[in-house]
Amino acid sequence: MSAQQGDEPQISPLVWFARGTLGITSAPALILMVTFIGFGVLCRESGLTLGQAVFMTAFIWALPSQVVLVGSIASGASLLVTWIAVALSAVRLTPMVAAWVPMVRQPDTPRWRLLALSHFVAITAWVWSFLKLPTLPRSARIPYFAGFAVILSICNIAVTAISFLLAGALPVQAAAALFLLTPIYFLTALSAAARIPAERYALAIGLVLGPLLHWLDIGLDLLWAGLGGGTLAWLAGRITRREP
Amino acid sequence: MTATFQTLGQGWAGDFGPYLFILLAGFLATDIWRWLGVLIGNRLHDDSELLNWVKAVATALIAGVIGKLILFPTGALAAAPVVLRLAAAVLGWAAFMAARKNVLVGVVAAELVLIIGWLVLPG
Numbered sequence: 001m002s003a004q005q006g007d008e009p010q011i012s013p014l015v016w017f018a019r020g021t022l023g024i025t026s027a028p029a030l031i032l033m034v035t036f037i038g039f040g041v042l043c044r045e046s047g048l049t050l051g052q053a054v055f056m057t058a059f060i061w062a063l064p065s066q067v068v069l070v071g072s073i074a075s076g077a078s079l080l081v082t083w084i085a086v087a088l089s090a091v092r093l094t095p096m097v098a099a100w101v102p103m104v105r106q107p108d109t110p111r112w113r114l115l116a117l118s119h120f121v122a123i124t125a126w127v128w129s130f131l132k133l134p135t136l137p138r139s140a141r142i143p144y145f146a147g148f149a150v151i152l153s154i155c156n157i158a159v160t161a162i163s164f165l166l167a168g169a170l171p172v173q174a175a176a177a178l179f180l181l182t183p184i185y186f187l188t189a190l191s192a193a194a195r196i197p198a199e200r201y202a203l204a205i206g207l208v209l210g211p212l213l214h215w216l217d218i219g220l221d222l223l224w225a226g227l228g229g230g231t232l233a234w235l236a237g238r239i240t241r242r243e244p
Numbered sequence: 245m246t247a248t249f250q251t252l253g254q255g256w257a258g259d260f261g262p263y264l265f266i267l268l269a270g271f272l273a274t275d276i277w278r279w280l281g282v283l284i285g286n287r288l289h290d291d292s293e294l295l296n297w298v299k300a301v302a303t304a305l306i307a308g309v310i311g312k313l314i315l316f317p318t319g320a321l322a323a324a325p326v327v328l329r330l331a332a333a334v335l336g337w338a339a340f341m342a343a344r345k346n347v348l349v350g351v352v353a354a355e356l357v358l359i360i361g362w363l364v365l366p367g
Binding site: 027028031038042051052055060061062064065066067069072073076077079080082083086087090091092093094095096098100101102105111114115118119121123127170172173175176177178179180181182183184185186187188189190191192194196198199201202203204205207208209210211214221222223225226227228229230231233234237238 | 333
């Protein structure tokens with residue numbers, strides 16, 4: 001958080017927006033697009049139409065939740081059951097957005113702007129935000145984020161469509177390599193973005209708790225991994241900070 | 245509420261029924277959490293202890309997703325042996341650290357471990 005306000009007052013928001021769009025060539029953006037190839041293929045295999053697949057990417061913009069929705073639709077579940085399943089998979093967005101808001105807002109930022117932009121907060125843009133935005137002047141953060149987020153969304157809508165149309169025979173090894181990109185990217189980018197000890201502890205604890213609670217089959221595993229693991233990490237961060 | 249993807253809006257929404265289903269069970273079910281996050285985040289102060297806790301919870305949640313994607317993947321990655329998936333993650337992370345936290349180095353290393361390991365390992 002070393003950047004001061006008014007560092008580069010001559011740069012207009014439009015320029016920051018344009019600079020943000022250049023982020024589409026960054027590693028996280030490219031990795032997410034490769035990951036979305038899998039989603040187009042999944043939609044096609046699940047019997048959805050091209051329009052429905054594209055509509056999901058545009059309006060949901062959270063890949064794990066989209067996968068849950070497609071799975072629920074494929075199983076013929078009712079609207080209520082599907083809503084609950086998707087909502088549970090998306091609870092994590094609340095703490096993510098809550099942590100993101102204090103970083104991007106200015107005292108005079110209207111709430112509607114944050115509400116509208118929050119749609120673009122998903123894991124990739126969140127991790128990217130914590131890597132890039134703290135080094136920028138505060139006035140640049142919203143337009144810079146908007147530029148990156150909007151172009152990322154548009155490109156992945158295109159990737160969904162193209163992969164749906166081209167869904168064909170990928171060798172299983174190639175498909176697995178594509179699917180591995182997401183967790184490895186999240187793991188390394190999150191490690192790089194962790195600034196306080198509590199975040200590093202949370203990363204380590206969550207990595208273990210997520211699969212462990214899933215394996216124990218207690219239900220709502222991710223929610224408990226987040227609340228329990230996060231609280232534990234926060235406490236550990238407080239204790240280690242007090243000691244010299 | 246009991247309508248499904250195939251039956252929602254039959255008789256009045258026509259071909260838009262499935263899209264209405266996606267809006268309600270997809271868009272609304274996810275963005276409602278984002279809007280709640282904005283309302284909560286607006287009350288959090290920079291560098292407050294509460295914000296640190298929220299960050300820790302968010303980080304642990306995503307870490308949980310990562311752990312599940314590696315150990316209990318769906319799709320094609322499930323075809324790769326679990327030992328190979330774990331080795332790729334651990335060695336990829338080690339390469340990332342060794343390269344002074346270079347994300348691309350970590351990702352490439354993990355991919356190489358997975359692909360080469362798969363081709364070399366028997367079965």
